[in-house]
Amino acid sequence: MxxxxxxxxxxxxxxxxxxxxxxxxxxxxxxxxxxxxxxxxxxxxxxxxxxxxxxxxxxxxxxxxxxxxxxxxxxxxxxxxxxxxxxxxxxxxxxxxxxxxxxxxxxxxxxxxxxxxxxxxxxxxxxxxTGTGYLSSALAMDKGLSKQLFRQAKIPTPAGITLKNGQQADPASVPYPCMVKTVCGGSSVGTYRVERPEDLPDVLTKAYTFGEDVIVEQFISGREFSVGVIDGKALPVIEIAPLQGYYDYKNKYQPGSTVETCPADLSSELTAQLQGYAEQVFEALKLSSYARIDFMMDASDDSFYCLEANTLPGMTPTSLLPQEAAAVGMSFEELCEKLIEVSLARYRQA
Structure with a gap:
């Protein structure tokens, strides 16, 4: 072709x-x-x-x-x-x-x-x-809107608030530590962990430089996972464990910065639960073709929280979706062919 x-x-x-x-x-x-x-x-x-x-x-x-x-x-x-x-x-x-x-x-x-x-x-x-359509792309890209849809579909997601157009939150009303994220960012750009109330105003000011709206949400302490979904079916779960700090821009794309384990070391019950949540997210956001869904697992009780959906997940040498596909015997070249196949199927069904 x-x-x-x-x-x-x-x-x-x-x-x-x-x-x-x-x-x-x-x-x-x-x-x-x-x-x-x-x-x-x-x-x-x-x-x-x-x-x-x-x-x-x-x-x-x-x-x-x-x-x-x-x-x-x-x-x-x-x-x-x-x-x-x-x-x-x-x-x-x-x-x-x-x-x-x-x-x-x-x-x-x-x-x-x-x-x-x-x-x-x-x-x-x-x-x-390739990939999902314009509406589902927009819904997934806006973390504020997607979190509303997660809650409506009974998919657990960290508690949080959305702030608009330079609005400042009352630092005393936010639990600490918390995460501040630009609503439409990616690759952890415009994402900050805030430890103290006095740091929140300056962090919000920095986050607004990446977009008009930001989310201030509950920080989940625990393990981080991601699940690729192709044509509505979840791939094996991958665990992401940065050697230092959290899974930020540097740790995502610099080889050797993060330990990634696929399939993740989880019980069969927890694996099935997480894959089920990923497929629910795929459906709730009306996604098609493929996506990758990111989660945290709370260390205190092993409960999962959905962070976001990526409608065009990374395909770099360190990216997660290719590693998940490899876990089921699919080479990178075969994965690219598969993504074309499921994307073209959307046009045949139209």
Missing amino acids: KIVVLAGGTSTERDVSLSSGSKIYYALKARGHQAILLDVYLGLEFNEPVTKGLFEKDIDWAKDIRAVSESHPDLSRLKEQRKDGGRSMFGPNVLALCELADIVFLGLHGANGEDGRIQAAFDLMGIPY
């Missing part, structure tokens, strides 16, 4: 996305597909007419992609790289190439990629893509 892998973009997860995209791109090439890797924002400056022949050119589209750095990227100079000033999210020739593809593999993460906007544009243009 002719496949465009879309990565990059303008979110704080840009570098992670480029790493995911390059790994997906090489896997698809190895499977015999005619693949092109594009940065959705920077696009492709090309003097010749864009035709299907571009898919057949002998070009390594990922040769300049670097490993994910320890800190999230500085996006302030990104617009300077666009000759047109960068008003559109789609860079030069991106839409033209996507329209020529059999499917677009979305390797995007975070805002302007995982929040349903690009999915909605593609739906209007009749461009098939």
Whole structure:
């Protein structure tokens, strides 16, 4: 098939996305597909007419992609790289190439990629893509809305409040330690653990730099898990244990920073319970194709709490979904093929 892998973009997860995209791109090439890797924002400056022949050119589209750095990227100079000033999210020739593809593999993460906007544009243009649709993407991306749906579906989630537009909470009304998160962030960017009431106002101010709304929620002390779901069926559970601190941006993407165990060391009863919750989340958010659901287990009573759903989970060398797939004998290349298969099935059913 002719496949465009879309990565990059303008979110704080840009570098992670480029790493995911390059790994997906090489896997698809190895499977015999005619693949092109594009940065959705920077696009492709090309003097010749864009035709299907571009898919057949002998070009390594990922040769300049670097490993994910320890800190999230500085996006302030990104617009300077666009000759047109960068008003559109789609860079030069991106839409033209996507329209020529059999499917677009979305390797995007975070805002302007995982929040349903690009999915909605593609739906209007009749461009098939991997992953869930625009509405479920938007619901999952907004942690405040998704937590409301978790509660409605009786899925346990940490207690918390949503603050809007620079609003400050009364520090005395919050339990400590607590977590402060930007509502529409990802990869733990804009996420802070707060130990003392006097630290909360400054932390909220920092969190608002990543978006208008933030969540202040109960801190769950215990073990962290994630469960991939493909076509509504849960994969084996993976446990994440950072060697230092919590599972932040650095610990997620720097090899050797975190011990990941799959299948997780849980009883069969607890494993089944956690997989059941993951499948319930998939249904509650009206997800399709695939996703990855993150949980904490309270050390005091082994109860689970759902943190969030990721509709375009990472596909980097350290990412969790590929490790879960490997636990059931699925190689990374086979996983990419499977994600295309379940995504295309959505269009056949429409």
